[in-house]
Structure formats: structure tokens, C-alpha cells
Amino acid sequence: MGSVVALAGQVGGAKLADGLYRLRHDALTVVVNTGDDYQHLGLAFSPDIDTMLYSLAGIASSAAPWEPEDETHALHAMLKVLGGPDRPIHGDRALAAPLLRAHGLASERTLSQITADFCRHLGIKARVVPMSDDPVRTYVETDEGSVTFQEYFHDLACEPAVRGFHYAGAESARLPEALLDALHSADLEAIVICPANPYHAIRPILQVAGMKELLRKRRAPLVAVTPIVGGRALMGSAGKIMRELGREASARAVASEYLRLIDGFVLDSEDSALVESVRSLGMDVVALPTVMRTRDDRVALANEVLDFAASIRVRREAEVA
Amino acid sequence: MGSVVALAGQVGGAKLADGLYRLRHDALTVVVNTGDDYQHLGLAFSPDIDTMLYSLAGIASSAAPWEPEDETHALHAMLKVLGGPDRPIHGDRALAAPLLRAHGLASERTLSQITADFCRHLGIKARVVPMSDDPVRTYVETDEGSVTFQEYFHDLACEPAVRGFHYAGAESARLPEALLDALHSADLEAIVICPANPYHAIRPILQVAGMKELLRKRRAPLVAVTPIVGGRALMGSAGKIMRELGREASARAVASEYLRLIDGFVLDSEDSALVESVRSLGMDVVALPTVMRTRDDRVALANEVLDFAASIRVRREAEVA
Numbered sequence: 001m002g003s004v005v006a007l008a009g010q011v012g013g014a015k016l017a018d019g020l021y022r023l024r025h026d027a028l029t030v031v032v033n034t035g036d037d038y039q040h041l042g043l044a045f046s047p048d049i050d051t052m053l054y055s056l057a058g059i060a061s062s063a064a065p066w067e068p069e070d071e072t073h074a075l076h077a078m079l080k081v082l083g084g085p086d087r088p089i090h091g092d093r094a095l096a097a098p099l100l101r102a103h104g105l106a107s108e109r110t111l112s113q114i115t116a117d118f119c120r121h122l123g124i125k126a127r128v129v130p131m132s133d134d135p136v137r138t139y140v141e142t143d144e145g146s147v148t149f150q151e152y153f154h155d156l157a158c159e160p161a162v163r164g165f166h167y168a169g170a171e172s173a174r175l176p177e178a179l180l181d182a183l184h185s186a187d188l189e190a191i192v193i194c195p196a197n198p199y200h201a202i203r204p205i206l207q208v209a210g211m212k213e214l215l216r217k218r219r220a221p222l223v224a225v226t227p228i229v230g231g232r233a234l235m236g237s238a239g240k241i242m243r244e245l246g247r248e249a250s251a252r253a254v255a256s257e258y259l260r261l262i263d264g265f266v267l268d269s270e271d272s273a274l275v276e277s278v279r280s281l282g283m284d285v286v287a288l289p290t291v292m293r294t295r296d297d298r299v300a301l302a303n304e305v306l307d308f309a310a311s312i313r314v315r316r317e318a319e320v321a
Numbered sequence: 322m323g324s325v326v327a328l329a330g331q332v333g334g335a336k337l338a339d340g341l342y343r344l345r346h347d348a349l350t351v352v353v354n355t356g357d358d359y360q361h362l363g364l365a366f367s368p369d370i371d372t373m374l375y376s377l378a379g380i381a382s383s384a385a386p387w388e389p390e391d392e393t394h395a396l397h398a399m400l401k402v403l404g405g406p407d408r409p410i411h412g413d414r415a416l417a418a419p420l421l422r423a424h425g426l427a428s429e430r431t432l433s434q435i436t437a438d439f440c441r442h443l444g445i446k447a448r449v450v451p452m453s454d455d456p457v458r459t460y461v462e463t464d465e466g467s468v469t470f471q472e473y474f475h476d477l478a479c480e481p482a483v484r485g486f487h488y489a490g491a492e493s494a495r496l497p498e499a500l501l502d503a504l505h506s507a508d509l510e511a512i513v514i515c516p517a518n519p520y521h522a523i524r525p526i527l528q529v530a531g532m533k534e535l536l537r538k539r540r541a542p543l544v545a546v547t548p549i550v551g552g553r554a555l556m557g558s559a560g561k562i563m564r565e566l567g568r569e570a571s572a573r574a575v576a577s578e579y580l581r582l583i584d585g586f587v588l589d590s591e592d593s594a595l596v597e598s599v600r601s602l603g604m605d606v607v608a609l610p611t612v613m614r615t616r617d618d619r620v621a622l623a624n625e626v627l628d629f630a631a632s633i634r635v636r637r638e639a640e641v642a
Binding site: 075081092 | 420
């Protein structure tokens with residue numbers, strides 16, 4: 001068994017990363033989207049990192065994996081009593097990480113160091129790595145102007161039509177050291193793009209300066225897993241956004257977002273009719289059950305994805321020989 | 322009925338202020354000690370202000386009046402899981418005010434403005450006024466060096482012998498506007514120093530530049546209520562500190578701390594043997610039941626204290642005439 005690098009964001013990304021973690025333990029490095037990070041009331045929210053941490057630690061709420069299980073909302077209720085801002089904030093438990101993170105950042109610690117500390121205390125053996133220690137912010141360009149993803153999602157309820165995205169700070173953001181180490185590992189067996197919105201979960205990672213060039217020099221197959229099943233996003237607004245961007249909301253359209261980057265694409269068994277069409281884009285394709293309802297589903301999909309990557313590696317080695 | 326100004330800190334101060342509030346409603350101005358304010362994890366804690374707010378709003382926990390009732394500790398538990406600092410922090414509800422306060426201060430609002438907002442949202446009609454919007458910090462000089470009161474109380478458990486106090490920033494701190502207004506009110510009937518530790522609850526207020534001079538120009542009697550009953554502090558460490566400072570732990574010693582400032586002193590009925598001795602210091606004295614176990618006790622004591630002040634005023638007016 002070799003080591004694995006995963007790129008992830010959102011709930012779907014955390015689920016597959018959790019499956020990979022159960023198989024590879026400390027040989028897994030997960031690079032997490034931080035493009036949706038935001039400050040609120042002086043706290044430093046990193047929603048995708050926290051979702052990942054709670055998932056890997058096995059303490060995520062099943063209904064709301066961005067919070068620990070058994071969440072309460074006493075602080076928020078008191079904030080309302082005291083006339084605090086209307087914007088809903090997290091539950092009591094989920095506020096601990098943003099509070100410690102804000103304090104750590106104010107004390108000149110990096111997001112990577114803070115995240116590594118959280119992993120250690122949560123007993124997570126995998127490395128969870130922010131896509132950069134430098135701030136990158138995803139902006140959604142809509143008919144009503146350019147807004148952060150948080151504003152688009154929470155304040156505007158995903159309503160304005162989306163015309164594009166930009167990733168402020170990405171061009172000058174530095175790559176995380178831990179990712180460089182992981183990608184140079186001699187036993188690297190696969191790089192996995194987890195199922196997540198390609199525009200505001202995966203592309204922010206790919207836009208960090210030097211990231212795509214680094215991935216193109218990879219020593220192992222890069223495979224992506226679709227977040228779109230049967231023409232709709234499993235969670236979130238990917239389908240709506242794709243249509244507004246003039247693309248069809250399909251696994252094939254997601255695959256084409258990763259064209260000239262990935263070696264293989266995993267679409268859902270429900271979309272097996274698309275296998276040939278996606279293969280014609282110039283990549284290996286496999287149809288698998290990608291919907292992860294249980295932890296066993298996560299591990300099963302992770303296992304199949306790694307087998308798929310292994311099959312690509314074996315065939316390429318045969319071609320070279 | 323006229324208006325009343327109270328100087329207060331700690332739990333005893335909040336209790337008597339609450340009694341005065343039930344009698345005088347919006348004609349009460351309470352000046353609160355901020356010498357024990359501190360920052361922790363980026364939050365701005367003002368323990369005496371919050372104790373006052375919860376008490377006046379009628380939502381203070383009876384066991385721990387520095388917290389709202391029905392407190393929970395989910396955030397703190399999660400902070401520990403994530404490796405946060407050992408120092409205990411407040412419960413979930415009690416963290417809302419320090420969080421909003423830190424955010425307000427960072428947004429260039431004053432402590433007075435923030436406190437007034439909290440009062441408005443909590444439905445408190447009295448004015449709760451920080452002793453200054455400028456930072457003043459009470460330091461305890463001990464055998465083991467100079468420490469903040471928070472360090473003395475929490476980290477050192479009040480153990481080192483106390484040699485003195487100093488109030489950093491007091492000499493350049495500005496008086497609160499709302500206090501100037503209240504003291505100049507034509508209908509001012511009394512100024513009350515509430516029962517609280519004279520060294521780290523009341524003296525920090527008196528040390529704000531110009532405060533004593535302002536109080537000496539008062540238009541109404543200034544009366545103080547003892548925090549010491551029968552040779553011991555009702556709460557906290559006042560008795561121990563007084564002995565270490567070479568004073569006896571008695572109501573008389575507290576009265577002498579306010580010498581040449583107050584017109585009258587209220588000691589507890591249990592100490593009625595001390596009445597003549599305190600009177601010989603040159604002030605009016607009355608012995609009253611000062612232990613406030615119920616809200617009725619608070620109102621009863623407040624009523625007696627205002628009657629005492631009225632009796633001083635009537636007699637002085639008679640002397641002048």
C-alpha cells in the first residue's frame with residue numbers, strides 16, 4: 001500500500017476523504033479548499049477544513065457535517081438577546097475551532113500549523129493541509145455583482161444567476177509545504193479529486209499559483225470523482241451553477257472541467273451510459289456507486305477509486321515497457 | 322424621588338445596584354469597575370459589567386451571577402478537545418457578551434456604547450456606565466511579583482500575600498460622560514458605594530483621573546455599604562487582603578478606606594458594636610441587615626440606604642439653615 005493525496009472541499013469531499021483515511025491512515029494527505037473561509041464577529045471560519053476534521057475524527061453530525069454531533073445553540077441564542085448580528089452562526093461546539101483559529105492567526109501561527117494541531121488533538125493521523133496559508137477568496141460573479149461564496153450561499157440563498165468565478169489572491173498564494181512533500185513521496189499511488197463543486201471547492205485549489213503545474217508533474221495517476229449524479233448535484237448548487245454557466249449539468253461536463261489534468265474519471269453507475277462519451281475526452285473512465293450514505297459506502301468507494309488508479313498505473317507502465 | 326448614582330463591582334455590588342434599580346428604574350446610573358477586564362482568546366471579558374447586566378436584567382445565575390442562568394459548557398468542552406488553553410472560560414451563554422464586545426471594540430466602538438447597546442437589548446432602563454472607556458488594569462503586588470487581578474484570583478488562587486495594588490492607566494483615563502451628566506443632575510438624591518472589595522472593585526473607580534475631585538463636588542450625600550460583616554468578607558478575598566495589608570478585617574477598616582470622601586457608612590447589624598467607633602472617624606453611621614440573599618433583601622437594603630442618605634441630607638440642610 002502506498003500513499004495517497006486527495007483534493008477536497010465540502011461534505012462530499014470530506015466523505016470520500018474519510019473513506020480513503022480508513023484505508024490509508026497516516027499515508028493520506030488531504031488538501032482542503034479554503035476559498036470559502038471568512039471572518040465573522042472576529043472569528044476565523046474555515047468551513048471546509050472543519051467539515052473535514054469532524055469527518056475524519058468521526059465526530060461530525062450526520063445531518064450537518066460542518067458541526068460536531070450533538071450540537072447546541074446557547075451562545076447564538078444569547079447573541080440574539082444582546083442584539084448581535086442577524087447572520088446565523090454555528091452551534092456552540094462548532095465555534096471552538098473558529099475561535100482558536102482566530103486566536104492562532106492573530107498570534108502569527110499559520111493556518112497549516114493550527115490545522116495540524118487540531119488534527120493531533122482530534123487523533124487524526126492523516127495530514128489535513130489547507131490549500132495555502134495565504135488567503136484566497138472565491139468570488140461568485142452574478143447578475144447582481146461580485147459576492148463572496150458565503151454571501152451568495154447564505155445571504156442571497158444561491159438565487160442570482162452565476163456568470164463566473166474568480167479566486168482573489170490565488171495568483172500570489174504559496175503552495176503548502178506538506179503537499180510538496182506528499183507529492184514527492186516515492187510510494188505515492190494516487191491523487192484523488194474528491195466529489196465536490198468544481199467551481200468553488202476544487203478549482204480554488206487548482207488556482208493556487210503553481211498547483212496545476214505541480215500536479216502535471218505527478219508520479220501517480222490523478223483521478224476525479226463526480227459530484228453530479230444523473231444530472232443533479234448530490235448536495236449544493238453545482239447543477240444550477242453549471243446550467244447558468246451554459247454547461248449541461250452532467251458528469252461529462254464535470255469531467256471536461258478537469259480536461260488535460262486528470263488521468264481518470266469516476267462517474268456514478270446511474271450515468272454508465274456516459275462512459276464512452278467521457279472516455280472520448282481522452283481519459284480513463286469507470287462507473288461506480290458514488291453515493292455515500294454510510295461509512296461503509298465511503299470505504300467501498302475509496303477502495304474502488306484506488307483500484308481504478310492502480311489499474312491506470314499498471315496499464316501505463318505496461319505501455320511504457 | 323430623585324436620581325441615584327451607584328459605584329459598583331463584583332457580585333455584592335450588582336446585588337445592591339439591582340435593589341436600587343427596582344426602586345429608581347431609569348433614574349439610576351451605575352458606574353462599574355473595569356479594572357479586572359481582560360482579553361482571552363481574543364474575547365473581551367468585562368466580568369463586573371456582565372455580572373451587573375445579568376443581575377439588572379434578572380437573568381443572572383443565582384449560583385454564579387457572572388453567568389446567565391441555565392448555563393451550558395459545550396464550547397469549552399470542544400475547546401479542550403481541540404487543545405485549547407487550560408484556563409477555564411465561561412459557559413456558552415456568558416461568551417456572547419465578550420465576543421460581541423471584542424468585535425465592537427475592534428470596530429472602534431467604545432465600551433460605553435457597547436454596554437449601552439447591551440442594556441437596551443436586555444431591557445435595562447438604568448444606565449450602566451464603565452468607569453472609563455480607556456483601559457485601566459488593576460495589578461496586585463504580591464510577594465511573588467505584580468500580577469493582574471485575574472492572575473491573582475484564577476491562576477494563583479489568591480495564595481500569595483498581598484503587599485499593595487496599582488491601577489495602570491488610571492492616571493490618564495477619562496471620566497465617562499454619562500457619569501458627569503448623572504452627577505450634575507438637579508434631582509440627584511444619593512451616591513452609593515455598593516458593597517464590594519475596596520481595593521480591586523471600588524478603588525479602581527476612584528482612581529480614574531478626576532473621579533475623587535468630581536465626587537467631592539457632589540450635590541448629594543455619598544454613602545458606602547460595607548462588604549465586611551463580622552470580620553469576614555461576604556464573598557471573595559477582601560478579608561485576607563486586608564490582613565495582609567496590615568489592616569484589621571473589619572467594617573471600620575473599610576470605612577477608613579473611604580475617609581474624607583464619604584458622608585455616611587452602612588455597616589451590618591451584626592457589627593452594631595462598631596457604630597460609635599466608625600462615627601468617631603467623622604461620618605454618619607447606621608447598622609442595617611446588609612446580607613442580600615433574596616431579591617427582596619436587595620430592595621429592602623436599597624431602600625434603607627436611600628433613607629439613610631436622605632436623613633443625612635435633611636440634617637445637613639438643617640445645619641446650613
